[in-house]
Amino acid sequence: MSWSVRLAAEADADIADIVAWTTDRFGPKQAEDYVLTLLGGLRSLREGPNALGTRGLASVAPHLRLFRVPRTRHVLIFRASPAAQRIEILRILHASMDPALHLPPEA
Numbered sequence: 001m002s003w004s005v006r007l008a009a010e011a012d013a014d015i016a017d018i019v020a021w022t023t024d025r026f027g028p029k030q031a032e033d034y035v036l037t038l039l040g041g042l043r044s045l046r047e048g049p050n051a052l053g054t055r056g057l058a059s060v061a062p063h064l065r066l067f068r069v070p071r072t073r074h075v076l077i078f079r080a081s082p083a084a085q086r087i088e089i090l091r092i093l094h095a096s097m098d099p100a101l102h103l104p105p106e107a
Contacts, residue, residue, distance in 0.1 A: 002046045003085045011076075014092035018074070034072065038092065041069030041076060045087050049080035060100045068095060077103065 007015070015035065022031035044051055049065055057064040057077070067076040077091045077099050091102055 001085060003048050003080075003087050005042050005045050005087045005089065007042075007089045008091075011089040011092050018092065037071055038069055038074060041067060041072070041074075042089065045076065045078065045089075048085075049078070049082075049087060057099060060103065064090070064099075064103075066099065075099075 015038065018038070019031045019035055022034050044053070045067060051067070053070070054065050054067045056062075057066050063079050065078055065080065067078065068074075069076060073095050074092055075095050076089050077093060078087050078089045080087050091099070093099060093102055
């Protein structure tokens with residue numbers, strides 16, 4: 001069974017920021033290609049919170065997980081609701097960023 005994947009408002013804003021930054025530096029075509037790759041990462045999480053490439057973020061919070069999107073420099077920070085088979089993407093961060101500094105307080 002496939003899990004649903006939902007973006008929190010902060011993650012949605014992260015995508016907009018990534019598009020703007022990439023467009024400014026590399027042009028609209030590259031920004032479009034990059035976002036399509038990020039969306040592919042989101043689709044990978046439909047397999048569930050233990051999909052290949054995910055890992056726990058126990059050092060930040062025991063219920064959070066991280067997925068490094070292949071062929072990008074970004075990670076998806078998420079939490080899973082097994083009863084609802086839903087994954088909520090909290091943030092989409094550059095891999096060099098410390099997740100603990102960029103998560104919403106309720107995370």
